[in-house]
Amino acid sequence: MGWRKLRFVLPSNRRREERDMQEELDSLRAIAELRVTGSTPTMAATNISHPDYRDIREASRSFAGLVAYRTTRVRIANDGAASPHLRAAMMVSANFFKVLGIEPPLGRTFLTEETGGTHASAILAHDVWVNEFGRDRTVIGRTLRINGLAFTIVGVAPASFPGMGTWFSLRPFVFVPLSMWNRLESAGADPLEDRSRVELSVAGRLRRGVSQGSARAELAWPAWAFHF
Numbered sequence: 001m002g003w004r005k006l007r008f009v010l011p012s013n014r015r016r017e018e019r020d021m022q023e024e025l026d027s028l029r030a031i032a033e034l035r036v037t038g039s040t041p042t043m044a045a046t047n048i049s050h051p052d053y054r055d056i057r058e059a060s061r062s063f064a065g066l067v068a069y070r071t072t073r074v075r076i077a078n079d080g081a082a083s084p085h086l087r088a089a090m091m092v093s094a095n096f097f098k099v100l101g102i103e104p105p106l107g108r109t110f111l112t113e114e115t116g117g118t119h120a121s122a123i124l125a126h127d128v129w130v131n132e133f134g135r136d137r138t139v140i141g142r143t144l145r146i147n148g149l150a151f152t153i154v155g156v157a158p159a160s161f162p163g164m165g166t167w168f169s170l171r172p173f174v175f176v177p178l179s180m181w182n183r184l185e186s187a188g189a190d191p192l193e194d195r196s197r198v199e200l201s202v203a204g205r206l207r208r209g210v211s212q213g214s215a216r217a218e219l220a221w222p223a224w225a226f227h228f
Helices: 011-028 050-059 096-100 126-133 178-185 212-218
Strands: 035-037 063-077 085-092 121-124 143-146 149-156 174-177 201-206 225-227
Touching: 050 063, 063 096, 063 178, 085 178, 096 201, 121 126, 143 174, 149 178, 174 178, 201 212
Parallel strands: 085 174, 121 149
Antiparallel strands: 035 225, 063 085, 063 143, 063 201, 121 174, 143 149
């Protein structure tokens, strides 16, 4: 994948390193959207609810990690005095950056305690940091206002990572914890517990030694069809 660094190998260890690298590449091929087709025509393709994602993540043995994410439009002000502008935000599960192997060039990713819906943290897209904050390294710790809520900037995504999904024309301005969904959108009933809110996309990384065929068989549940 474009955001992972390639490793250089020494001649004496080349064969073992090449084997290890191939295993890693085989695993990385599974980092793609799992296209989900609902069991009824009213459920949109590629979408899944958070409770279903959670059940699959906990039950699956084929994946080293499964992540969930969704892109939404929000109003963002770069500071308390700025006027808000309509932007794209990507809400991501707590394990998103770790599973995808993404390390921020500045700051950090989300902490476990920041994904419970009470800690409002944000990670800037790299081009936003460059174009709107002038590569200012002191941006960490500053406050963004997203839909009127104060979010603390804790990191900057790498330049090679534009986000996930098919909305490449709507690249995210910022990444925020999925746990903030209800607070950001005033969704009423908690969307993280509502199986009718089939609005998430899912991506996964296969465990080493697990084939895509085995993963497909594991995920061949009666209610869902997963396509790699």
